[in-house]
Amino acid sequence: MVFLLIGVVNTRGFAQGTGKIVGKILDGKTSETLIGATAGIQGTTSGTATDVEGHYVISGIAPGKYTVLIRYIGYESKAVSDIEVKAGVATQLDVTLMQAKSATLNEVVVKATYKQESTGALYAIQKNSISISDGISSELIRRSPDRNTSDVLKRVSGATIQDNKFVVVRGLSDRYNSASLDGSPLPSTEPNRKAFSFDIVPSNLIDNIIISKTASPDIAGDFAGGSVQISTKDIPDRNFINFGIGYSYNTQSTFKSFNTGFRSASDYFGFDDGSRKLSSNFPSTSQIVNKQLSSKQNIQSINSLNNNFNIYNSKAFPGQNYQLTVGNVKEIGQNKNRFGTTVSLTYRNTQTVIPNLVQQFDNFDYHNQQNKFSTNVGALANFAYSFGKNKITFKNLYNRVFDDQFTYRTGANTSTTSSDNHFYAYDLLEKSLLKSTIEGEHALGNKSSKIKWNLGYSNVKNDQPDQKKVNYKQSNPGEPYYATVTSLGKENARVFSTLNENIYSGKVDYSVPIKVFEQSTLKAGVYSQYRDRKFNARFIGLVLDQNNQDYDINSILQRPVQSLFSRNVTNTGLFGLEELSNPTDRYTANSFTNSGYLMLDSKIGSNIRVVYGLRVEKFNLKLNTEETGVSQPRTQLDNTDLLPSVNFTYSLTPKANFRASYYRTVARPEFRELAPFAYYDYELLATLQGNPNLKRTIIDNADLRYEFYPSAGQVFSVSAFYKKFTDAIEPVIDDVNSSTTISYFNSKSAYVYGFEMEARKTLDFISGQQFFKNTTAYANLSINKSKITNPDDGITRLEKSRQLVGQSPYVFNAGLLHTEFNNALSINVLLNRLGKRIFYAGGQRFSSIYESPRTVLDMQVGYKVLKSKGEVKLSGSDILNQKYNFTYQLNGKPYIPSGTGNTFRSYNTGSNYSLSFNYTF
Template sequence: MNMFKKILILGLLLISTQMMAQTGILRGKITEATTGEGAIGATVTLAGTTNAAFTDIDGEFTLTVPYGKHNLIISYVGFQKKTIADIIINEKKGEVYLENIVLDTDTQTLQEVVVRAELLRTSEAAITMIKHNSSVILDGISSAKMKITGDATAVEAAKRITGVSIEGGKYVYVRGLGDRYTKTTLNGMDIPGLDPDRNSLQMDIFPTSLIDNIMVSKNFSAEMPADFTGGLMNVETKAFPEHKVFNVSFGVGYNPQANLKSDFLTYDGGKYDFLGFDDGSRELPGLAAGVNVPTPISGHSKEEVTSFVKSFNPELATKTKTSPLNYSGGITFGDQRLLGQSSNKLGYILSLNYKLDYQFYDDVNYGEYQRYNDASLTEMRYATVQNGQYTDESVLLGGLAGLAFKGKSTKIRLTAMRLQNGEKRAGIFDIDNDGAAVGQSGYIAKSNNLEYNQRSLNNFLLAGTHLLSNDKLEIDWKLSTTYSISEDPDIRKSAFTYTSNNDIVFSAGAGGLPSRIWRDLDEVGQNGRVDLSYGYAFKGNSAKVRIGANVLRKERNFEIKQFQMAFFGGAAGGTWATDDFSTILNEGNIYPNKQPNNIYYQSGNNDPNPNEYNSRSLNQGYYVSNEMSFGDRTKVIAGLRLEEFKQYHTGRDQSYASGDIVNGRNLDDEVVLSSVNLFPSLNVIYKLGELANARFAYAKTIARPSFKELSFAQIIDPLTNRIFNGSLFTYSDWDGELLETKIDNFDLRLEKYGERGELISLSGFYKKFRNPIELIRIPEQQTSTEYQPRNVGDGMVLGVELELIRNLSFVSQAMQDWQLSLNFSAVKSQIDMSASEYNSRLEYVRDGETIEAVRKMAGQAPYILNGGISYNSFEKGLDMGLFYNVKGSTLNIVGIGLFPDVYTEAFHSLNFGLNKKLGKSEKLSLDVKASNILDDTVDVVYKSYKAENQMFSSHNPGRSFSVGLNFKL
């Protein structure tokens, strides 16, 4: 009997466990159609039961429901009751998330609205709703669209957005304006960049798997930072998982030009290169940190000199290997839990991603060209040209951990993110210098280049939202700290020069002496902000007033240390029997061995170092804005922002560092920029229909110089020998005073939205610039290629944008799963030349050429086109699309006098992506991608009157193909 009872009890337990297992989770988000915001406190009931829940601060709800087909009833005061029918939850769909439930007001009809659950399946529609209800002109892309396009990083995804273009594969430009006019924020907070040569953030380090959405504000409102003009791009990382997530992915890629190549250039690196950072083998030798390094003329012993030379890595030559396939992998885990019997939730997410990518540019060209002094000669002449091969092994490692608490009136979020990127590069180049060109000596040389760059970004965010006074008062606060590092440890360049007698030598005045460079940048950003908004009634309509404050502190440390190979006694560099770079630092060539070589290293760093600086800035912003409606159609948002900005600099020029304290300049934490500015903004939205708006906006904004631009830094590109000079250096035509750029912005937009995310919009914009900053070729530097940021004459930009997203069911009902997307921007820009630029162009005018006092704005693209056709079948579990992107030829560097202008040519990007769910459970999916299908090249060229374009730089990234598997539990 006892045994029978035990078996009975065990059987009952098994049955009850099985019954408990026959339940699933139903989650969703409910949005108010009038505002696009979450409906807080709406009642969600499972039809025919007492099983109910209330939506939280984001309008989200969670219900535990038995397997089967269900109807869901949603009721919310002031809005139509809605029923979601035919929701199926079973073993295949144990958890269902309804992501696009929109409630309409009950002013039109009191009838209940019934829709089928299958219609609620595209988060792109949610993005469309956000755009429709936004108080500013907004465009964006969701994580769902990124998955369809197959984009791996944020920079690839961003180019799908209207008016967005990509520069250098890393930097985002909005409306074709240069990088200084585009601002990037992470989760609404400012973050420091990783590149000393740019104002904007490198977007290629953000894996799309960590991103929830990317939104671009095309115009300014008072709660935004004022230092943008083209657009403000916000990258929102995943925070609170909408449903349980456990994804594992792995993919392989193949580029015929780069993968499985037996002649892939490389060199021995560190054992942690595969993780994206150096293991210390490239670190600066200990004795090299000082100024008085051991040399034969410094009083050090022979043993000390020899030991010092041997402390440098002896590898100066490229070698070859067979490159493997590209591959990537990732794992993401997240979920949310109800806390006790309350509706409070705790969400968490963990994600780790890895990507290894090989690039082989087997026909790379760099050129320096000049105009002839003879005005009758329209063609350009070369000063130096380099042709060769260049490879890049890139590792991207990203991790994110997030924890979030949500209740009906409170949300608190803690997120930590680490991004690590390492790039190992190797190149071989043939160099030809024309001695007949101005400032040139004439030589033939061959170089080997070995480089490594490691970048990291660490971001910590703590944020909260609280609703008070019956949800009328909302308090948002955010605290963020970001620490970024960019290091180039041990950049090695060696160039053999071939004399007219066919001797192989090292020559300082020709190919140059072998050199090594260490560059270090670290930057910390601390950002805190608080925003308060209060809802009230104005003449029977809802209104809202906002006030807030923002404090941003940034500090950067930057240093370059460089060393040059020297040769003791006899002719510098001696004569070499072979041009084998791997033999340069052989034992027999190192001091104190006999001539012809006798190698030692000498420091190129003075004390204090002119290529070392510390810069910091403090920006305090305060704003007030008010949003109110006038009748049923007109909404007005007016605001005023005040920003107090100060930038400090510690650094010195070459003269001071060399001991000339009388004529040299030295700054010790001195203010180099100080301003207090008011930024008014006005946004007017007129409702043309239920789903159509007319928008007008005006605002003042600003563009400030970067840390690097307001410095004495001289940064050389070891590959091309091109040199960037900070603006603090003075020349005969430049006083060293770099000013802020102030901009007046006018925007007009007509937009109409349709079902399933459809949209057609037409926008026009005009911008007036005072003291714009552009990169100028320094005319006084004729023996070297040097550039400097300077204020130029006032300018303007006039443009139009067209966006169309259309479901193709109007062609045929059989095409209801097909969608066409198209956006096009056309822009006219104009800059008034400064007197010095205009006169220098007159000095080198060609016969028949007319020089006007105006020209195009540097960095402004004349047009941008994005187009795509996609197929999305929920029933078949198939998403695929073909996407095209191009940006028109754009003035990149302003050439003056002898030197022609430099333009970035159009790059035609055509990519294909496919995602197919596999198996009955659809837990496994297949990703297929093809990139640069047209096999286009990235060309930057010199342009001059009636002359054939000549190459500034050129490389072909090649076509690439990848296949990946994604497993979702």
């Protein structure tokens, strides 16, 4: 595959010994790209016009220093000098133009240097965004030790990551945030929650990430914290082949004892070889439940299962990752139309050990050893063609995650007569995401009007081909341990589940300049999304016949787990095949969202910009189960929402803005939150179950912000925000019975308000020495306060009010970046800390479960070698390795935030150190 990719790419790139000047031409007031502007080398005939994205390329330039002249009708021309062109290098030059102050025919040419203009263009992009947003570029991503998108997101102001993959923005949990990739929405990747697993998108494929914290009518309105927009790379500026290789060491895993269950060679490539799954002729649920199998069929069916319960021991390998990216761009015809491709393959494999995960919830006192074998394979293939005032892109992403976890648990359950337990779990989860997007952008007429369309398809699969669980109990100290296989329950059943979801989306946006106020743009659009999900789960187990007098039943129950289900036992017919069947174990669901919007982006005078409008969203959802006596669909939602928004910006100075905004958004229940399917989660020691009666959440939002851009890439901002929730959706613990259930409910009322501050500045204000000029300090702080009132639903909960689930009272990020030797050496140190937040809302017996604060310290040292074509990076992640600690309160007492509480879960994941090498041909 590697040689094929290299072979199909024309790597000649430029004419021998020449270079390029590439960039974008922007409106200095709005940062809108200018279509059809001309860029040429002064004193020559070399030149070109910008495409529909405002992008230009001047190629075939001999090495040297040049002046580029930029012209556009109605704007002041600009001559940018001191642009150095090198052989085989694409020199980036983004230029901003200001509208002409008069309509005279005399041309006004503004002069600037290359350094001045690069600074000014970055100012414009940062300062002129419509909404309050924060983001991170590919350059900053490259300088961090982050390997995937979830790591990157925790660097963004006000954003944190939960479970190393789910984003929390402004302290609001993942279910209140939305995500899109290349302009179309990302689906939920999780079978039991509304969340996108950001760890599946490799960071090296990202062009930029923007989190919009306020809404405008052209953004889908289903978020409250933030809308995460990820863009991947399409047309590169030059031809290249980049290869990366890296290895990592975990302080508590690598070269340590590693236990695992059954393993096949295909596991290393992210695919089960099929030996774990049910055979195609495996008996149906009806056949098993209704006892329609003969003794021979029973034995044959049992033996068709993968009954390999062996525990294989080895040493955990170092983590490894490989990446190959090929970029190609070709100019076609006299008009220099451009066709570009970016193709990338990624591979990661890690073997991690958590030697002592403590669980002490309710009557449990468990200690777990967890071993996880993880493979992540991904591919990206982006194609784009830019011709005249048009551009067509076709972007494709495929990612597959293979997580095989073996858990060995010991400890007591004081709610039963058992004094001790030995529990074994072999748990494989396969997740895949396929996403394709085709998008077109076209400039129309002479008024810079533009039409943009997008068609998207996504497929999400989430399968558990065979989750095996076996427990051994000891009734009294000193007595033998007996396998609990004489009856079947969800605690010891084998789970075979499949989830398949298809998402189809399409949208069209049209914008046109109109003569309203000083300068305005009218924008309108329509959007549709259809989702279709099918879910099926089977709970199957082997149950031993205790009444058989021909065999010593106790000796079989005392067999070690490796031989408990061996052929010499199953062939006797002692084990019967049983299945737990519930009509809610299978459900189908679909939703249809249709929306339209109208907005006006107006410049009022020289300093005021107002973006305002209305978005209307029509949402229909149907969810069906196989329940009898229950009307179908089991759940149905039919909502029409009017979502107004206004974003006000006042330019206090050329470098400072004051912003204010109001907007309404929604948060809709996810399929899994509505499905009555009950799933026992052995890791949480609880049953997860949806609530078919959930309603959507309405959120009214208000924001204020002051932002100051002292120089390019530097910022200081302070923000305040307020959010009022109606019918907020929250996960809650139903603990009135002996077995705990985690479900969802709508709260009576809720609000969040907070304060954010962000600063990014070089240290040249300390001293003019080069050391301080090459050092950048950055920090962001978010302080949040929330209150939620539990509903009056007849349930007496311990807590009448509390903070929102997942909402942190504070989030803090800080870092230092230093470069030396003309940027050949870079040193980056990063710090992250967040406040105590609720993991699950409390019930009648137990208070809410809180996740305690922990400080995360990361670092990276990078050095460019081989004429800057290669780079060696040494990285350290979670260097402090502080414990993850989740606590709650017992004995019917509400939780005391300042107290220590009782342990729900606690564990360490170890520190990671990695060494990687990247080389670009």
